[in-house]
Amino acid sequence: MTVKVAILGFGTVGEGVYQTIQSHAEELTAVLGKKVEVAAVLIKNDQKKRNIDPDVLITTDFADILRLPQLDIVVEAIVDKEPPFLFLKQAIQRGCHIITANKEMFAHYxxxxxxxxxxxxxxxxxxxxxxxGIPVIQTLRQLLNINNVQQVQGILNGTSNFILTEMREKQQSFEQALKLAQENGFAEADPTNDIEGFDAFYKTMILSRIAFGKEPHWHEVEREGITAITSELIEAAVKLGLRFKHIASIGLVGNQIEASVKPILVGKEDPFYHVEGVQNAVNVYSDIVGRITLQGPGAGMYPTASAVIEDLVYVCQNAPSKRRITSPSQEESEHKSGRQSKCWLIYGQKDLPYHPLLTKLAYAAEGAWIIRTHKDVIEELAEANKSLIYFPVLGDYTADLADKALIPLGF
Known part of the structure; x- marks a missing residue:
């Protein structure tokens, strides 16, 4: 018996999936007990030469693929929303398993x-x-058999992480680091989705559905990119023993799902501190196992192809998931938090006024402070000083994390 697969799109991901099916044919047969064959490939430009076996149907019309006498799995690797969604709907209606690498489309549909x-x-x-290539969704599926997931955090966009790493390690400006990311193929000509946090946002909504069976209202999610981070901010953070990371976070606060995608500072003890370049990492906290961190390549031909191939095995071996996906109720969405004390880096304030709920922890010159306070207090400071910039620090902060010679103590 043979499993017949169609691949929609033959860019970096589609080609990687095709090559992996060819190169790992024996392994797939051993695991599934069936041979896996690519029966068709949907392309956009039929004039472009491609290294595809002549027995494979190559077409620009998805209807040709639906007319195949046998079609078991449709793999979608197209960069767009509407056409891939319609293709996958038709594939499901025909009775095919589907696999997608398209986060924007899947976040929406x-x-x-x-x-x-x-x-x-x-x-x-x-x-x-x-x-x-990080098996975070498979990991969450396994954890959810017994564990109750309470929080998921991650560096989900390799482009942003690469830019922040280059700015810190090579003392580059944001513009210089972005240009290098584009030259290396890590960023598109229009990098908006990456640097403004949309890519990580879509991935966060997908994770929310898996971890909690529902997602927050999109307009209530705090989404902030990395474009406001300057070389001066990077330098101030380094003096304080911290690094900027663009972190997506989703978790339960009571019955409310709270999510954000924004720049956050981490110290040496945090697992995200050493996640550099185009690497991704995901930290999952659940009630039994506690915290686990997965780290690995977040993009590229073969890491993504690896995820698709693992999904191919998954859809062949598993019944459809019955996990409910809902939306948070109006009662849940009205809950807001702002009274929790946490650590912050603030920049652009030479002297800090006295406030009973504000504790000064460290100072790195030129108006860069680490303080502990509530978000409400930070917002009051920002209202009084329009040039003030602030970023949360993940976890607790102690001066031991930094070079003490650079931190005047005894406030």
Whole structure:
């Protein structure tokens, strides 16, 4: 018996999936007990030469693929929202399992595709939509058998992480680091999705559905990119023993799901501190196992292809997921927090006024402070000083994390 696969799109991901199916044919047969064959490839430009076996149907029309006498799995690797969604709907209606690497499309339409898949008794694989080669979705599926996940945090965008690493290690400006990312193929000509946090946002919504069975209202999620981070801010953070990371966070606060995608500072003891370049990392906290961290390549031909191939095995071996996906209720969405004390880096304030809820922890010259206070107090300071910039520090901060010679103590 043979498993027939169609690949939609033959860019970096699509080609990687095709090559991996060819190179790991024996391993797939051993695991599945069936041979896996690529039956068709959907392309955009039929004039472009491609290294595809002549027995494979190559077409620009998805209807040709749907007319194949046997079609078991459709793998979608197209950069767009609407056409891939419609293709996958038709594939499900025909009775095919589907696999996607398209995070933007799946963030918008994943709920509908999963519901439709349940109705047609097929499975959906979407490991490749989040963190490339890191098996975070499979890990969450395993944890959710018994564990209750309470929080997921991650560096989910390799482009932003590369830029922040280059700015710190090579003392580059944001513009210089972005240009280098584009030259290396890590960033698109239009890098907006990466540097403004949209890419990480879509991935966060997908993770929310897996971890909690629902997602927050999109407009309530705090999304901030990395464009406001300057060389001066990077330098001040380094003096304080901290590094900027662009971190997505989603967790339960009571019955409320709270999510954010924004720059955060981490110290040497944090697992994200050493995640550099285009690497991704995901930290999952659940009630039994506690905290676990997964780290690895977040993008690229073969890391993403690896996630797709693992999904191929998953959809062949598993029944459709029955996990409910809902939206938070109005009662839940009205909950807001701002009275929790945490550590912050603030920049642009030479002297700090006295406030009973504000504790000064460290100073790195030129108006860069580490303080402990509530977000409400930070917002009051920012209202009084329009040039003030502030960023949260993940976890607790002590002066031991930094070079004490650079931190005047005894405030």
């Amino acid at each position: 994943g709920k509908e595709l999963l519901t439709l898949a349940d109705e047609h008794h097929v499975s959906v694989g979407f490991e490749a939509t989040v963190a490339g």
